[in-house]
Each structure stands twice: as structure tokens, then as C-alpha cells.
Amino acid sequence: MSPNPKVTIEEHGRCGLVRYRENDKQILFEWEFCGGDRAVAEIWPLPLRRLTEQNTWSGARIADILDFVGREIVAQKAPGCRYEIDTDNSRITIVSA
Known part of the structure; x- marks a missing residue:
């Protein structure tokens, strides 16, 4: 992991962007x-x-990146929830705890 990864979340109604x-x-x-x-x-x-197809720089770190993004989303916007990762499809699901 980079020493300073950051996650920002933009809201647009019922959807949005995560950077x-x-x-x-x-x-x-x-x-x-x-x-x-x-x-x-x-x-x-x-x-x-899949992230490996579009971001060659992230390579073997995809699971770590998805885990970091999932943790940050829960911490920033969904306390009390948990996250599940589908590494094969580069997807994260936030679920009720």
C-alpha cells in the first residue's frame, strides 16, 4: 500500500462516486x-x-485496495455496517451488520 492512500465519496442522490x-x-x-x-x-x-484490466499499476494489490476502500466507505458513511468484497469482479457490497 502507498503510505498515503485516500478515499473520497461524492453523493448524487441515491448514487455517486468513490475516488x-x-x-x-x-x-x-x-x-x-x-x-x-x-x-x-x-x-x-x-x-x-475488472480493476486489473484498467489499472495495470494496481496489479497484485487489487484485494488490498478493495479492502481499504470498503473499510473507508464503512467508516465514513456506513458505521454499523460491514463490507463484502468480490475480488474476481472488483466489487464491494456494503451490508447491514
Whole structure:
């Protein structure tokens, strides 16, 4: 991990953007609130491809980056929830605890 990764969250109604920044690099995610009993929000990378296909610099660190983004989203916007990671599809689901 970079010594200073940062996550910022933009809200646009029921959806928005999550930016993961590390030095001069960035990964952009989109998120949307869910209406189910269990899932609170779904987060996926933009463009909608696996992160390894669009960000060669992140390479083998994808699982660590997704974990960091999930922790930050819960800490910043969803205290009391937890997150699940689908590393194969580069997706994060925020779920009720």
C-alpha cells in the first residue's frame, strides 16, 4: 500500500462516486443504494471492468485496495455496517451488520 492512500465519496442522490487516490494515481468507482433487506450499497469500478484490466499499476494489490476502500466507505458513511468484497469482479457490497 502507498503510505498515503485516500478515499473520497461524492453523493448524487441515491448514487455517486468513490475516488481512491494514491500519489498521482486514481481509481474511480460508482456506487448506488440498494433496496434489499441485506445489501445497503453496491460499489463497482468505472469503467465497468475488472480493476486489473484498467489499472495495470494496481496489479497484485487489487484485494488490498478493495479492502481499504470498503473499510473507508464503512467508516465514513456506513458505521454499523460491514463490507463484502468480490475480488474476481472488483466489487464491494456494503451490508447491514
